[in-house]
Amino acid sequence: MSPLYLILVPGLAALAVALGVGRARATLVLVGTALLTMVLALIEVLSVPRAQTGFLDLVRVDATSRLFLAVVNPIFLGISTYIWHRVRTTPVLREGIARTVSLSLFFLASTNALLVANHLLALWVLLELTALAATPLIVRPRADAARRAAFRYLLFSTVGLGLVALGFTCLSRGMEVAGFEPTFILDRLLQLGPALVNAWTKLGLGLVLLGLGTKLGLAPMYSWLPETYDESPPAIAALLGAVQFNAALVVLFRVVQVYRVSNTRLMADELLTMGLVSMVVSTVSIIATNNIKRLIAYASINHAGVIAIGLGVGGSATYGLLLYVVSNAFIKAILFLTAGKIMAHYKTNDTRVISGLINELPYSGVFLMVGTIALLGFPPFGSFLGELLILSALVGSGRMLTFAAFCTLITMTFVATGRTVFPMIWGPSKEKHDWPRQTLPAALPKLTFLIALVVLGIYIPPAFNALLQQVAVSLEGP
Amino acid sequence: MSPLLMGLLGVMLVPLFLATWRSSLLGLSLQGFLIAWAAYRLDPNLRAVGTWFMLVDLVLVRGIGAPLLLYRILSSQKRTARNDIIAPNLLSWTIAFGLVLGAFNLSAALVPVDGDQRAIIAVATAGVLLGLLVLASQSTAFGQIVGALRLENGIALFELGGEHRHHQGVVIELGQVAIVAGTVGLYVWLLRGFPEGSGTPAPSQDEPTL
Numbered sequence: 115m116s117p118l119y120l121i122l123v124p125g126l127a128a129l130a131v132a133l134g135v136g137r138a139r140a141t142l143v144l145v146g147t148a149l150l151t152m153v154l155a156l157i158e159v160l161s162v163p164r165a166q167t168g169f170l171d172l173v174r175v176d177a178t179s180r181l182f183l184a185v186v187n188p189i190f191l192g193i194s195t196y197i198w199h200r201v202r203t204t205p206v207l208r209e210g211i212a213r214t215v216s217l218s219l220f221f222l223a224s225t226n227a228l229l230v231a232n233h234l235l236a237l238w239v240l241l242e243l244t245a246l247a248a249t250p251l252i253v254r255p256r257a258d259a260a261r262r263a264a265f266r267y268l269l270f271s272t273v274g275l276g277l278v279a280l281g282f283t284c285l286s287r288g289m290e291v292a293g294f295e296p297t298f299i300l301d302r303l304l305q306l307g308p309a310l311v312n313a314w315t316k317l318g319l320g321l322v323l324l325g326l327g328t329k330l331g332l333a334p335m336y337s338w339l340p341e342t343y344d345e346s347p348p349a350i351a352a353l354l355g356a357v358q359f360n361a362a363l364v365v366l367f368r369v370v371q372v373y374r375v376s377n378t379r380l381m382a383d384e385l386l387t388m389g390l391v392s393m394v395v396s397t398v399s400i401i402a403t404n405n406i407k408r409l410i411a412y413a414s415i416n417h418a419g420v421i422a423i424g425l426g427v428g429g430s431a432t433y434g435l436l437l438y439v440v441s442n443a444f445i446k447a448i449l450f451l452t453a454g455k456i457m458a459h460y461k462t463n464d465t466r467v468i469s470g471l472i473n474e475l476p477y478s479g480v481f482l483m484v485g486t487i488a489l490l491g492f493p494p495f496g497s498f499l500g501e502l503l504i505l506s507a508l509v510g511s512g513r514m515l516t517f518a519a520f521c522t523l524i525t526m527t528f529v530a531t532g533r534t535v536f537p538m539i540w541g542p543s544k545e546k547h548d549w550p551r552q553t554l555p556a557a558l559p560k561l562t563f564l565i566a567l568v569v570l571g572i573y574i575p576p577a578f579n580a581l582l583q584q585v586a587v588s589l590e591g592p
Numbered sequence: 593m594s595p596l597l598m599g600l601l602g603v604m605l606v607p608l609f610l611a612t613w614r615s616s617l618l619g620l621s622l623q624g625f626l627i628a629w630a631a632y633r634l635d636p637n638l639r640a641v642g643t644w645f646m647l648v649d650l651v652l653v654r655g656i657g658a659p660l661l662l663y664r665i666l667s668s669q670k671r672t673a674r675n676d677i678i679a680p681n682l683l684s685w686t687i688a689f690g691l692v693l694g695a696f697n698l699s700a701a702l703v704p705v706d707g708d709q710r711a712i713i714a715v716a717t718a719g720v721l722l723g724l725l726v727l728a729s730q731s732t733a734f735g736q737i738v739g740a741l742r743l744e745n746g747i748a749l750f751e752l753g754g755e756h757r758h759h760q761g762v763v764i765e766l767g768q769v770a771i772v773a774g775t776v777g778l779y780v781w782l783l784r785g786f787p788e789g790s791g792t793p794a795p796s797q798d799e800p801t802l
Binding site: 296 | 701702720724727733736737740743744747750751753754760761763764767768771774775778779781782783785786799800801802
């Protein structure tokens with residue numbers, strides 16, 4: 115099967131909804147298209163044993179593509195189901211839903227195209243397209259703060275991806291200077307090997323890592339992330355945190371796969387520094403915040419920091435890093451969608467006001483509890499094993515100071531998050547409410563994510579494990 | 593350094609000191625046209641499709657579209673003429689000149705042979721750094737858009753700096769033009785929605801959201 119279907123199906127559905135076809139049942143179109151695309155993605159994942167290139171050398175399905183196709187598409191389906199349920203139960207949300215559906219499907223088409231792209235500039239263009247599709251989704255009617263958050267999101271995207279474009283231009287000059295024909299096609303870049311070391315490649319890599327760090331919410335340019343996640347509708351925050359984050363990560367992985375061999379030290383130093391600083395910033399912010407969505411946003415910065423550290427260390431950390439990445443995609447989806455449910459009921463995002471969830475909203479209470487435990491890296495979740503492998507690699511590579519700082523920061527994050535979230539779950543109810551009954555269909559997407567999360571922690575299916583190992587090898591470096 | 597690049601450096605620097613929003617927009621427009629001229633000089637026969645795409649991007653989107661759309665919004669909002677895009681003091685001006693000097697030193701380190709290539713890299717780097725300075729100095733939406741567009745113009749000039757310009761294929765070059773046009777369109781759409789000086793907006797949580 116051609117991977118182009120993964121782009122064409124959501125792309126054409128987006129166009130159809132934008133042109134007015136099926137507007138009356140836009141959310142059903144969203145769920146149906148997401149389901150069809152997920153099935154096609156899973157067929158692609160299961161049917162392609164080796165890297166294959168096609169369509170003018172622009173498309174390449176390898177282990178990295180397959181891993182992220184298998185993660186991103188089910189999450190998008192879960193978010194779509196959540197949107198369908200929210201709109202069905204809250205008729206006021208039907209205003210402008212066709213636009214949301216069209217942009218979301220365009221976002222999915224761009225993301226899938228990115229996952230199978232075989233060209234660094236195409237990756238950049240497609241990541242920009244996801245940002246352009248997401249910006250109007252952040253804007254809510256009659257909410258100035260959301261419009262300002264969308265503006266900051268777009269601004270930081272433009273600047274971050276501008277730096278990436280500048281970095282790619284420098285990398286191209288680096289190839290010229292090293293005597294190679296400049297190319298951005300991944301297949302050819304992967305064959306260049308360790309020859310690409312000069313001032314241009316160093317400058318280019320520095321800029322690319324800084325720019326992609328901005329998209330991932332890494333320090334120093336992370337300030338857009340808490341505001342954007344806070345002001346976005348929860349479903350859109352889940353899209354940004356669990357889908358677009360992974361798209362940006364794939365671009366970073368592609369750069370690491372090509373340039374780690376030639377620039378090991380530079381990449382390790384920059385990634386470790388950005389990762390540690392991000393963890394410090396997010397830990398302080400988690401301690402200070404009383405806003406549930408900001409808490410998850412700061413936790414996302416923390417996760418990005420852990421991922422940057424794992425990627426910087428390389429070697430045996432990469433398998434753990436991938437487990438951590440996949441687990442966190444599900445954790446963020448669970449937590450943002452649960453936060454949406456909680457905020458819809460309590461009409462606030464203040465963690466000091468919300469209390470007694472386990473009695474009042476049992477499903478949401480359980481999801482928040484399990485999501486937080488997974489977020490904090492406890493067993494039996496994949497994030498636990500992932501963190502453990504990264505820590506072990508830190509010790510193995512002799513980076514004891516980084517190891518000590520990492521341990522201190524995750525302990526502080528654990529205490530601060532637990533202190534804020536656990537009273538929300540188990541604390542006494544502050545007011546007597548008459549809550550509407552929670553239905554299973556509403557909880558189904560989160561339940562599915564939760565099962566995936568537990569499976570990753572206790573039993574990784576051999577086929578998926580093999581996929582993780584293939585990607586890990588491609589990221590390990592010398 | 594050629595007169596074209598000197599002119600380009602001039603239109604990057606002068607609006608920083610004139611401090612009106614009209615001069616900022618005129619500066620952006622002239623940057624688009626002058627970079628287009630530089631691109632045309634590198635491929636005067638216009639043989640490559642990529643050069644056409646680049647000229648469309650530089651002339652229609654950056655040179656005409658973005659400044660004109662922003663001008664219409666600011667005119668309709670009846671803004672006062674003055675608009676400092678960097679702080680009006682000696683420190684900021686020194687930093688601006690320091691960045692230009694730094695850009696020339698960096699280009700000398702990156703391109704050992706003196707000539708057009710080195711000059712293009714120097715002016716492009718100056719454009720990028722001045723764009724970042726404007727972004728760092730600004731808290732207003734308009735000022736930040738100007739900073740981001742200056743940065744984008746600097747990057748566009750940087751792309752002309754290689755020995756040969758390498759075309760990436762129609763699909764990707766069309767995508768790059770679409771990205772710039774889409775970004776400008778979104779900036780304009782967002783800017784239209786909030787009048788300047790409205791202070792920190794209160795988050796509205798009363799209405800249900802997705």
